[in-house]
Amino acid sequence: MSELPDPLAWLDSASGHRRAAGLHRVLSPRQPNDGIIDLASNDYLGLSRHPEVIAGAKRSLDLWGPGSTGSRLVTGTTAEHLQLEEELADFTGAPSALVFSSGYMANIAAVTALSNQDTLIVSDSASHASLVDACRLSRGRVAVVEHCNLSAVRAALEERDEEHALVVTDSVFSADGDLAPLRGLHAVCREMDAVLIVDEAHGIGVRGEGGRGLVHESGLAGEPDIVITMTLSKALGSQGGAVVADDRIREHLINTARTFIFDTGLSPAAVGAARAALHVLKREPERPHAVLDHAAVLAEAADVAGKPESAVVSVVLGDAATAVAAAQRCLEEGVRVGCFRPPSVPPGTSRLRLTARADLTENELTAVTQVLRRVAGDAA
Structure with a gap:
């Protein structure tokens, strides 16, 4: 009897190549209070185990339960979601904010909802994977340019035939920790009629006055042609993400962003923890x-x-x-x-x-x- 074909045999080959190249990965669960000094997490402000942050999560858990029970447009929005959005907008100096289940989802939403077939998206070569995936999912043409090269960004925008344009970048790049030239990027975007999307995942809580981020530090807070995306799972020690931007953009995302419309809302406990962390940061700048x-x-x-x-x-x-x-x-x-x-x-x-x-x-x-x-x- 002949052997049945194995449609997954290629996975064994791929695994072998990864192992040979030193790229095999495994899950290594950490233990609570294991005595190991942690220099691997993104808990930059040390707030993930802060008593007030834990208490904030517990309060929301007791009030709302463990799950948000639905998408934000159905039952997944609580009063605390809206309060967190107001506080994030106020903290970053932007008109409004919209909370997502993760920073990844926030980046997907911002890029895909603000682009169409007639959009050029210019992306820094070191942009985070979530921005890369957002570009791939967009319906626009994507130009990847040399890292932090303003001339390359300008050249890509000058050559475009598309009516609309986005420029996407991290504020603080996650692998090297270097900073994007935000003032220069914004000047090029404004001159070339483009919108600048800045992922502040590693900037919030670290850069700017009181940790308000590199956009705020660069004097660009509240500019209508800048969209900030951020995560609540790094400096704020919780979970989730947000888009912080002009009121019109918030309204547009609510109505068009698939990762908002079709995703279950952020859990109430994560919302409560993020609010508490933000309060600690404001008190301890x-x-x-x-x-x-x-x-x-x-x-x-x-x-x-x-x-x-x-x-x-x-x-x-x-x-x-x-x-x-x-x-x-x-x-x-x-x-x-x-x-x-x-x-x-x-x-x-x-x-x-x-x-x-x-x-x-x-x-x-x-x-x-x-x-x-x-x-x-x-x-x-």
Whole structure:
């Protein structure tokens, strides 16, 4: 009897190639209170375990239950969703905000709902995967340009035949932690009649006055031709995302964005946690300064040149296997670090990705410094 064909046999081959290239990934659950110093999470302000943030989540859980029970247009909008949106808009200096179930969904919504077949979308080559996927899902033509190259953005816009244009970028790039030239990008967009979409996922809570983000720091808050997307799951220690923009854009997204219309609303507990985190940040505006101070300590310990501009410190090691081994050694010595390999970063640039937190203690920084000096020195 002949063997039945296996339509999934190609998966074995793909898995083998990943393993040979050092790109195989597994899920590694962390344990509560495991004593490991965390330099891998995006909990930049140290708010995910803050008592007030946990209490905020519990209050909303007790009031509304664990789920939002439906899409935002049916039963998924509570009074707290609207309150959070008002608070996010006020915090960032924008007219309005709209909350989504994740930052990924917010990016998909902003790009796809603001584009059509007659739209050119100019994307920075280092834009986050969620922006990349949003561009792919859009019906417009996409031009990917050299990282942070204003001349390339201008050239792409000058050559367009489309009536509409979007320029999309991270404010703080997630792999290297460098900053987008937002004032220059906005000037080009305004001159060329384009809308600028800025993903502030790694900017909120770290850059700008009191952590209001790089758009605010650049003096561009509230500009009608800038759309901010953000996540609630990094500096605010909760879950979810938001689009912060002109009132007309909010109304348009409510009526046209598929990731808003057809997705279940953000859970009430996440809304309550995000609101509480925002209140802590407003009361303690020094937290973003602590993030940058601690990032500088990490950079020096890992022998990374230059002063960090964000919470992210990138230690490029090159080979994927070398980066994996270095990350494992850090963990064995009590420090959890991120390990970025292709496709998260270009081939040959695998790295340790260290993320600073505002709540790192002096003892933790001392311990981390010792580990990083040993591991980074041996891996170099």
